Amino acid sequence: MKKYSAKFWIFFVFLSALFLFGWFVFWEVRHQGLSRLLPFLKVAPMKEETRTDMETLLLVADNVLRTDGKERVFLLLFQNNLELRPGGGFIGSFGILKVRDGSVTEFAVHDTGNFDGRIPSTVTPPYPMKETLGIDSWKLRDSNYAPDFYENVAMAERFYLMGNGTEKFDGVIALTTNVLTSFLRVVGPVTLEGFPGTYGADNAIIDLEYQVEQGYRSQNIAFGDRKSVMGVLGLKVLEEMKKVSLTKKYELFQALLADLHGKDIQLFFHDEYLQAYIKNAHWDGAVDTTWKNDYLFAVDANLNSFKSDYFVKRSYDYVVDFSQEKPQAKLSITYEHTAKARDWFTKEYQTFLRVYVPEGSYAHKITGNTKEPVYGEAFGKKYFGTLVQVPLNSEKTVTFEYSLPQNIEQQWYDLKIQKQPGLSDTPVTVTIIKKDGSKEKNHFALDRDRIWSGFDE
Numbered sequence: 001m002k003k004y005s006a007k008f009w010i011f012f013v014f015l016s017a018l019f020l021f022g023w024f025v026f027w028e029v030r031h032q033g034l035s036r037l038l039p040f041l042k043v044a045p046m047k048e049e050t051r052t053d054m055e056t057l058l059l060v061a062d063n064v065l066r067t068d069g070k071e072r073v074f075l076l077l078f079q080n081n082l083e084l085r086p087g088g089g090f091i092g093s094f095g096i097l098k099v100r101d102g103s104v105t106e107f108a109v110h111d112t113g114n115f116d117g118r119i120p121s122t123v124t125p126p127y128p129m130k131e132t133l134g135i136d137s138w139k140l141r142d143s144n145y146a147p148d149f150y151e152n153v154a155m156a157e158r159f160y161l162m163g164n165g166t167e168k169f170d171g172v173i174a175l176t177t178n179v180l181t182s183f184l185r186v187v188g189p190v191t192l193e194g195f196p197g198t199y200g201a202d203n204a205i206i207d208l209e210y211q212v213e214q215g216y217r218s219q220n221i222a223f224g225d226r227k228s229v230m231g232v233l234g235l236k237v238l239e240e241m242k243k244v245s246l247t248k249k250y251e252l253f254q255a256l257l258a259d260l261h262g263k264d265i266q267l268f269f270h271d272e273y274l275q276a277y278i279k280n281a282h283w284d285g286a287v288d289t290t291w292k293n294d295y296l297f298a299v300d301a302n303l304n305s306f307k308s309d310y311f312v313k314r315s316y317d318y319v320v321d322f323s324q325e326k327p328q329a330k331l332s333i334t335y336e337h338t339a340k341a342r343d344w345f346t347k348e349y350q351t352f353l354r355v356y357v358p359e360g361s362y363a364h365k366i367t368g369n370t371k372e373p374v375y376g377e378a379f380g381k382k383y384f385g386t387l388v389q390v391p392l393n394s395e396k397t398v399t400f401e402y403s404l405p406q407n408i409e410q411q412w413y414d415l416k417i418q419k420q421p422g423l424s425d426t427p428v429t430v431t432i433i434k435k436d437g438s439k440e441k442n443h444f445a446l447d448r449d450r451i452w453s454g455f456d457e
Helices: 006-032 034-043 048-065 112-116 129-133 149-162 177-187 204-213 215-219 228-243 246-261 272-280
Strands: 071-080 090-100 103-111 171-176 265-269 294-299 312-321 328-337 349-358 362-367 374-378 381-390 394-403 414-417 426-433 439-446 450-453
Touching: 048 265, 048 272, 071 149, 090 112, 090 228, 103 112, 103 228, 149 171, 149 265, 171 177, 177 204, 177 228, 177 246, 204 215, 204 228, 246 265, 265 272, 294 312, 294 328, 312 414, 328 349, 328 381, 349 394, 362 381, 381 394, 439 450
Parallel strands: 071 171, 294 414, 312 426
Antiparallel strands: 071 090, 090 103, 171 265, 294 349, 312 328, 328 394, 349 381, 362 394, 374 381, 414 450, 426 439
């Protein structure tokens, strides 16, 4: 009888245990769903954020793909961030996605302009929509006017019902055009039957915009059907995603996480257990109402500027001065409009800018604004709001000077800056002037919500 070394038997036992573990996991997932993997994730060696991301993705996938015979219905809000709005971008179209037993049973894209014609004109639009857009009533296309996704979901579902929508949604998902770009960057260019051209990461958004605004006219496509290309493109990208290699699938996974953390994808589920996980992963697009230190959230609403955000570049410069009796703050937001001339796509830029700061802050001076500012409180924050206009091929800086609450002190200083959905990698400079007059400066790109930690006195 052949004898084996101790090393062999250790290796044999290890492989056997690994095989049995894998078999156990397979049957647990097959019979009880992906959520059965959660206990294994809790003990796996990985970063805490990665663990949270994986747990949440498993729960979302389990909810959507569960084979229990129940049809799940989702409202998809397609937000065009070339026309930036507080929630991510103008809602030019929306989709209804139905899934049963892990398969798509129905996916339809609707023109929001057509649907809004069914909504009674009874809801007064928030300031300054009426003055800038020339509308008498607030409807679905403009429903994402809050910086908080929970409020935007409530308004979208309200307007959907007002338009005699009949679906009861299990969840609402908002996506900006950045998602299409990031996915095409991985799967590569695609062509669409019945539509001209090739849609790739570098040109898809502009070409899609041209198709729905201009191109359809020469293709005998009815005005009401001009956005049907979006549904065709969406299904085509999903089809191509299934074909990519394992390496590409990992790249898609990374792109998905980046879009979730960057708020280009925002999620809401009526299942409270699942939504608690989404909130913990910070994929819910919420304003942080629990943060008690210094805080900053700048929110733009492109109002009557066409798709000019494609040409507008922003940068933030934030200075906090502790050398004075009360901490003083100065926020400068610079807009650069790079377009040279008006056309069907762009014009002079006009935005209603709101800046959310700690409750108890007091504004002393605002410059660079077009109209008198407005002030208010929401989400446990103070906000300053003002209309800003930036001519073509020019630059404009808007500056807010204000006192911070006395409880914000140098020795305990932390700053949270929340990112607006739809914006990409905004350059930020933070300067802290210490009590002795010395300065500490930091530069970074705001590609997701960021916390800038304090320093020792």
